[in-house]
Amino acid sequence: MAYNLLKGKRGIIFGALDENSIAWKTAERVHQEGGSFVLTNAPIAMRMGQINKLAEATGSQIIPADATSEADLEALVSQSVEILGGKLDFVLHSIGMSVNVRKGKKYTDENYDWTAKGWDVSALSFHKVMQALYKADAMQEWGSIVALTYMAAQRTFPDYNDMADNKAYLESVARSFGYFFGKEKKVRVNTISQSPTPTTAGQGVKGFDGFISYAEKMSPLGNATAQDCADYTVTLFSDLTRKVTMQNLFHDGGFSNTGVSQEVIEQFTK
Ligand SMILES: NC(=O)c1ccc[n+]([C@@H]2O[C@H](COP(=O)([O-])OP(=O)(O)OC[C@H]3O[C@@H](n4cnc5c(N)ncnc54)[C@H](O)[C@@H]3O)[C@@H](O)[C@H]2O)c1
Numbered sequence: 001m002a003y004n005l006l007k008g009k010r011g012i013i014f015g016a017l018d019e020n021s022i023a024w025k026t027a028e029r030v031h032q033e034g035g036s037f038v039l040t041n042a043p044i045a046m047r048m049g050q051i052n053k054l055a056e057a058t059g060s061q062i063i064p065a066d067a068t069s070e071a072d073l074e075a076l077v078s079q080s081v082e083i084l085g086g087k088l089d090f091v092l093h094s095i096g097m098s099v100n101v102r103k104g105k106k107y108t109d110e111n112y113d114w115t116a117k118g119w120d121v122s123a124l125s126f127h128k129v130m131q132a133l134y135k136a137d138a139m140q141e142w143g144s145i146v147a148l149t150y151m152a153a154q155r156t157f158p159d160y161n162d163m164a165d166n167k168a169y170l171e172s173v174a175r176s177f178g179y180f181f182g183k184e185k186k187v188r189v190n191t192i193s194q195s196p197t198p199t200t201a202g203q204g205v206k207g208f209d210g211f212i213s214y215a216e217k218m219s220p221l222g223n224a225t226a227q228d229c230a231d232y233t234v235t236l237f238s239d240l241t242r243k244v245t246m247q248n249l250f251h252d253g254g255f256s257n258t259g260v261s262q263e264v265i266e267q268f269t270k
Pocket residue numbers: 014015016017018020021022023041042045065066067068093094095096097121148149150193194195196197198199200201202203
């Protein structure tokens with residue numbers, strides 16, 4: 001069902017790789033709600049070509065940008081404002097990658113060049129995106145910026161590896177930049193802490209199948225899907241959440257506040 005919650009609003013959506021991506025589902029949902037946007041992803045992800053389908057379906061233009069490159073981000077922001085015909089109301093940062101995870105390097109044996117690369121892509125890029133928006137004064141008053149995160153920033157999930165540290169940094173950047181964006185431009189900045197979700201990035205984590213079924217059994221409402229996350233993101237982009245800022249918002253079916261569930265107890269009861 002659509003409610004026209006984003007009618008006339010403009011934005012940028014980072015990170016739609018394929019139709020499983022949280023950003024892909026969000027783009028479709030934002031489109032249904034009347035929002036218009038530019039799609040962006042790393043040039044290397046573009047070569048896989050799938051994003052063209054999404055651009056066609058949502059009437060969007062694509063601008064490649066490496067989220068670690070300040071020059072790419074500056075160009076993306078100025079071109080987006082021009083293409084969309086005005087300042088931006090919403091931005092979704094849906095980007096994550098750890099070289100250590102990809103290459104199976106354990107947390108206790110990190111390759112620090114890889115750690116630095118993963119931190120730049122997954123965490124510092126959020127600061128870079130916001131700094132590019134801030135310096136260009138590209139956000140409309142009462143606009144909304146959202147990034148995606150995971151609960152490993154607060155609690156240890158061993159196989160999440162250095163991504164846990166990246167997410168902790170990302171969440172801190174949301175609070176710190178949220179202060180300045182709020183004070184000076186009336187723009188809100190939040191992170192959504194999403195359930196495990198079967199996407200390319202999610203499935204890259206070792207033991208993901210066990211991880212996702214455990215979370216499903218622990219969460220009173222079950223895991224939040226990518227589609228659920230798209231719905232939630234729309235509410236944060238809408239005018240109905242104008243005073244929500246500098247928050248890390250758990251979107252996980254209740255997982256984060258559940259000590260143990262009956263289903264999990266049963267697994268250990270003979
Ligand atoms: N899938 C999960 O279980 C889960 C859970 C909680 C949070 N998240 C977060 O959700 C976000 C989206 O991930 P997803 O699960 O949809 O997976 P995904 O693999 O579909 O999306 C990750 C995206 O990051 C992009 N990216 C990588 N390097 C980039 C760069 N240098 N510049 C620009 N873009 C770059 C990729 O191309 C891809 O589109 C990530 O921040 C992820 O950590 C995922």
